[in-house]
Amino acid sequence: MNKKALKTLEYNKIIALLEQCAGSTQxxxxxxxxxxxxxxxxxxRMQAETKDALSRIFKRGSVSFSGITDVRPFLKHLEIGSSLTISELLAITSLLEVAKRVKTYGRSENDLSIESDHLAHFFNNLxxxxxxxxxxxxCILSEDSIADDASPGLKNIRRQKNVIGERIRTQMNTMLNNNTTRSYLQDGVITVRGGRYCLPVKAEYKNYVPGMVHDQSSSGSTLFIEPMSVVNLNNSLRELELQEAEEIEKILADLSNLVAEHTEExxxxxxxxAELDFIFAKGELARKMNAVEPEFHTDGIIHLRAARHPLLDPKHVVPIDLTLGKDYNLLIVTGPNTGGKTVSLKTCGLLSLMGQAGLHIPTKDRSQLSIFDDVFADIGDEQSIEQSLSTFSSHMTNIVHILREVERSSGHYLCLFDELCAGTDPKEGAALATAILSSLHERGVLTMATTHYSELKMYALSTPGVENACCEFSVETLSPTYHLLIGIPGKSNAFAISKKLGLSDDLIADAKTHVTEDDQNFEDLMVDLEQRRVSMMRDSEEIARQKREMEDLQKKLKEREDRLNASKDKILRQANEDASHILQEAKQIADETIRDFNKYSHSNPDIAKMEAKRAAVGKKLAASRKKASVAAKDNNKPKNHKVPKNLRVGDPVKVLSMNINGTVYSLPNARGDLQVQMGIMRSKVNINDLILLEDNDTAAKTTGKKSRYTGNGGFSKAATISPEINLLGLNGDEAVAKLDKYLDDAYVSHLKSVRVVHGKGTGALRKAVHQxxxxxxxxxxxxxxxxxxxxAGVTIVTFK
Structure with missing residues (x-):
């Protein structure tokens, strides 16, 4: 890649951001x-490594590579037999500790996606x-400290040093505590000069403290004298220090030999x-940019989805969609200044460079890039005072160089031109720009150019494989929106922008008179196309919004249906469980009844005891019916019903608390109480507990169900109960159970008598029925x- 394009497209700034993400010098x-x-x-391969590093960062967080030093020069010293210094050994230790930490970070932990990624072999080879x-x-505690336990010899030497040092301090403290000697001293302290313990003696008393003078103060008033009593001890201490240094050299030599055995590793x-640090720096940069891996093709197609310039503030940058090389290989971008044309141009070029460098790009998924042998760019101010070149001349020099490089060899190239052939006569500049773009277009070079020339807009409209684009401009706010719109040429909006900046209406009106009618018609056509596009976009957004609302509503309905189905299943399960309990209880009662019946059939029955059991079952049944009746009343009771007014005797009404229809028997009193006839029963109720019925159909509509009772107070069961029951084919117990229920229903239905058909046969069934x-x-x-x-096969039963 040519360095000029890298600098022009600010690739070096991306590299600076990448460098900040690395932790080691290498x-x-x-x-x-x-x-x-x-x-x-x-x-x-490079993209896959970046992707895998990003994946690991998301799963396990970042890993630190600080502490890595280039130890290869130290290893060279070992090859020639030299020993390493303490700092060099510590640098190797730091490197090995980083290797241990990184290897631990890279362990798969049964994660197959990590175990098989492109970075696994790096971690495995550490x-x-x-x-x-x-x-x-x-052995080494710090840059200037060797552990006592580094070797037995060093430990012994330091133990002897401590003993001798303690003897020296004891001897000198004795001298300090002597009043006579203390009067000769400048200060009552022990000092060290040249590695030997001394006392600060006043110069005039030097003869009173026998010993060796090692130093004196700057004023000469104090002499630092080593007393004769500790000279031998200091000599011994010095010898031990030399032995200690020799022992340390041996320790370092042994450690160096140990390291020399593993120089290759x-x-x-x-x-x-260093390589992992570099790869994870690419992954960290992708994380910071919210970037993704692009798809690469060799067919010369660029398709960027919601691409963002990586050097702009991600909170304010406007994403663009850009396609180049599929239906057209030349894109001409027009529009007003500061509208985002140059940013779009740089975004395309910079993301292409980043992708081919193995870096992820800040776009949406499934963005596509092509592979170029080189990227050329002519963007920005190219004026050169040193070379006495104008802006136009500098740009043209660069363009000539680009054309020569493209013509020199066949390959895939991307050319980017900002304000092509500007800075000269508009007519001549437009003609030159058209010729340059035509030449590149015929060679199949992917090209993107920005311009203000209307001639280039017309060229794009009339030439196959060439497309117009513009950076959207809001006429209402007179400001750019920075959206790139492909397929529509842009308008410079010079008059509108000038008016916003304060240019008088007279000057603007006069300027419009100098625009040719064809140019004005063309600009008007562009405005109309833009208005239509905005209208279609708004309609599309509204349709998309309605579609989202419908999808949300459909989702909510589906969730509601699922909840209802779950609730229904729960209710059914509960009902089945309740029914099972009821049947189990009924079976127990039936079994107990049969046992009692069999027991009493062979002895004198205790009628009172049997009746007590029957009464208990009846009470239990009545309690269950009452509970069901209350629930039914609560469910069937209308909410906020209309209280009837102007009641007359004989009006059909419904008693809500009883869920029974009846007729008004008396008019309500001052408290609203009145008598209502319900079949054979007459009861006092309050008017607030009534609703007025027009007829039987109205009552049915009110409750949503048919009433159990008829409008005239008769029981509907009386109309359906048969006056005869057939017990043929049943045994005694079955016949009695069926007859018991039938007689209860017939009695409640006010039948006077019924026929029980039991047949003649052996007479056993007749005997059981009569009993x-x-x-x-x-x-x-x-x-x-x-x-x-x-x-004799039928028994007539008469009720009381």
């Missing part, structure tokens, strides 16, 4: 050296050399860590039917 160096390439396999690292850390660790009838209180009398009415 990683930063790799970032500075990163350049776009044109090999597809290499690009895909060798932390933990024993070597631990040994160095055990250490060198490899450094290279891998049961004798115990029923509601039965007045029973007898066999007359001849011709069933004879």
């Amino acid at each position: 990683g930063k160096a790799y970032c500075r050296e990163l350049l776009p390439v044109s090999n597809l396999s290499q690009i895909k 060798e932390p050399l933990t024993p070597v690292c631990q040994e160095i850390r055990h 250490i060198s490899q660790d450094f290279m891998i860590l 049961y009838l004798r115990k029923q209180k509601i039965v007045d009398e029973f007898h066999l039917a007359e001849f011709g009415e069933g004879d």
Whole structure:
């Protein structure tokens, strides 16, 4: 890639951002050296590494590469037999510790997506050399401190040093505590001069303190004298210090030999860590830019979805959609100044460079880039005072160079021109621009150019493979929106912008008279197209909004349906469980009844006890019916019903609390109480508990169900109950159970008598029926039917 295009498109600023994401010196160096390439396999590998690094960052967070030092020069010293210094050994230890930390970070932990990514082999090839690292850390505490336990000899030497040092301090403290000697001293302290313990003696008393003078103060009034009593001790201490230095040299030599056995692994660790630092810097930059991996093609197509210039504030930058190379290979962008044309141009070029350098690009998913052998750009002010070139001349020099490079060899190129051939006569500039673009278009070079020339707009409209585009401009606010619109030429809006900036209406009106009629008609056509586009866009947005609302409503309805189905299933399960309990209880009662019946059939029955059991079951049944009745009343009671007025005797009404229809028997009193006839029952109710019925159909509509009772107070069951029950084919227990329910229903329905068909047979069924009838209180009398009415096979039962 030519360096001029890299500088023009501000690729170096992207590299500066990338360098900030690296943690090591070598990683930063790799970032500075990163350049776009044109090999597809290499690009895909680099993009895959960036993608995998970004994935690991999202899953596990960032990993630090600080602490990496280029130790390769130190390893060279080992190859020639030299020992390493403390700082060099610590640098190797720091490198190995980083290798251990990074290797731990890179472990898959049963994550197959990480285990098989493009970075796994880097982590797998790291060798932390933990024993070597631990040994160095055990021996070396800091840059200027070796541990006592580094070797037995060093430990012994330092123990002797401590003993002798303590003897020296004891001897000198004795002298300090002597009043005579203390009077000779400038200060009552022990000092060190040249590695030997001394006392600060006043110059005039130097003869009173025998010893060796090692130093004196700047004024000469104080001499630092080593007393003779500690000279031998200081000599011994000095000898031990020399022995300590020799022992430390041996320790460092041993550690250096230990490191020398692993120079290859250490060198490899450094290279891998530097490479990983560089790769993770690309991943971190992608995270900060919210960038994605682009798709690459060799067919010369660029398709950017919601592309953002990476150097602009992401909170304010306006994304653009850009397609180039599919239906057209030349895009001419027009529109007013400061409308975003140059940004669109740079975005296209810079993202292409970033993609070919293995960097993710700030766009939406499925954005596509082509692979170019080179990218050329002529953007910005090219005026050169040193070369005595005007702006036009400088631009033209650059354009000539671009054309020569394109003509020199065949390949895929991307050319970007900002204000092509501006700065000269408009007619001649437009003609030159048209010729240059035509030449590139015929060669199939992907080209994007910005211009104000109307001739280029016409050229794009009339030439196949060439397309117009514009940066949207709001006429209402007289400000750009920075949206790139492909397929529509832009309008310069010079008159509107000048008016907004304060130019008088007279001057603007006069300027319009100098515009040719054809140019004005063309601009008007552009305005009309723009208005139509805006209208269609608004309609599309409204349709999209309504579609989203419908989808949301459909989703809510689906969720409601799911909740109802779940609730229905729950209710059904509960109902089945309740029914199961009821049936189980009924079975238990039936079993107990049969046992009692069998027991009492062979002995004298205890009628009172049997009746008590029957009464208990009846009370339980009545309680259940009452509960169901209350629930039914609550469910059937109309909300905020209309209280009837001007009631007359005989009006049909419904008693809400009882859910029974009846007729008004008396008019309401002052409290609203009145008598209502409900079948054979007459009851006092309050008018607020009534609704007026026009007829039986109205009552049915009010409740949504048919009433259990008829309008005249008769029970509907009386109209449906049969005056005869057939027990043929049943055994005694079955017949009695069926007859018991039938007689209850017949009695409630006010039947006077019924026929029980039991047949003649052996007479066992007849005997069981008669035995049961004798115990029923509601039965007045029973007898066999007359001849011709069933004879001995039928029993006539009369109720009380």
